[in-house]
Amino acid sequence: MADLDRMERVERPRLYEHVVQRLVDFIHDRDLDAGDKLPPERDLARSLGVSRATVAQALVALEVLGVIDVQHGSGAELRYRPSESMVLRDVRAHTSRLPDIVDARNAVETKMAALAAERRTSEDLEAIDRSLTTMSEDIARGGRGLRGDELFHAAIAQAAHSAVLARMMQHISDLVRETRIESLSQEGRPERSVESHRVIAAAIRAQDSDEAFRAMEEHIALVSDVAMLREDVS
Template sequence: MALENNRSALKKMQRPRLYEQLMQQILAFVETEQLGPGDHLPAERDLAVQLGVSRATVAQALVALEVLGVIDVQHGTGAVLVYRPHIATVLRQLREHESRLPDIVEARSTLEVKLASLAAMRRTEEDLERITRALDVMSEEVAAGGRGERGDELFHKAITAAAKSSVLQQLMTFISEMVLETRIESLGQPGRPEMSLASHRRIFEAIQDQDARGAADAMLEHINLVSDVALLKRED
């Protein structure tokens, strides 16, 4: 009986995901090569060949490092080291980020769905122009091979402004840094920028038509889409 009780208290250990292992290897490379702030990491293609994994997995590891502020990734320049951290520190920060992701998703679902509904009821022609400009910015970024972070940020700010709710706007400002984490992570997923842009356009169409229910539904669908990130998935 005691043995059975002990077994029931044991929990199955979760294996580190592949991209987490790659993060550790990349950081070990940084340490071995004594890279410092401003130094470039090898290109994704080169890292994939050297590590024997797919470019998609390497990209996910780099996105995680970018979310944690270790590197800065710009289209056309690649990954640049911001600072050289201890591996244990980065892994702890990754766990902390992972644990708060569901709460960030929950907050966005609560706030932004309501904001979209209010925007559909209260938007002005000036608001529609602001949202359109944000869509144009993101479209241009994505067409140029970028992830569209700036256009994405402008779009959601424009929706918030169109809702004309000072309290909800303050709440969005309060969680803006946390939303930035999810923005970088989501738009770093393969094919996600194009999908997110299409999702933005559906939200805009509902707001333009003053369809409050449609705008809310489109925003909820969008939040569900952008919240589908590797950190919330466990490998068996």
């Protein structure tokens, strides 16, 4: 029995992981290559017999890995043909590291928000405001606000005026990008995220470091609620 206790449990694949594998099979079966388009979500969902939400989750996983590029109004475009043997492994690796990325963001970005409230300059506030405008305008056009979100967090890092913390954020920037894509691809999340940004910005403008810390903590909790860490959708 002791030997059995040391055995690793068999991991049950999530539904979106099955869809990821089917999409990779489709890419290879159709001999698709960089620049080719995947069918619309609704057509994929109908063909696979799953919901559009599950297809969307699978496409986000492929986007995070850099396999596809998704642009509003133009659908999913293949960036490169993925290895059939590696893609599911990479998707699971991404999912498994999401909680660690959240922990790192909580440790670093909350402190940077508090410091930004204490140290921000007028130029810093202007950069924060520009990022909010960029994100809001993109969302209004039907986009996800990815660029504006990136600019906002970069502006907070700059406003903190801490070279070491800024370097730490730069070190995990690629990992944070993974969570950014995953979070802002969820329905209604871009709008909630930009409003959360406004609360942080207001605290920084008011030079309220405690409120800035709390607002950033709540924001990270919001954007870290991602579908990949939940139970399957059908």
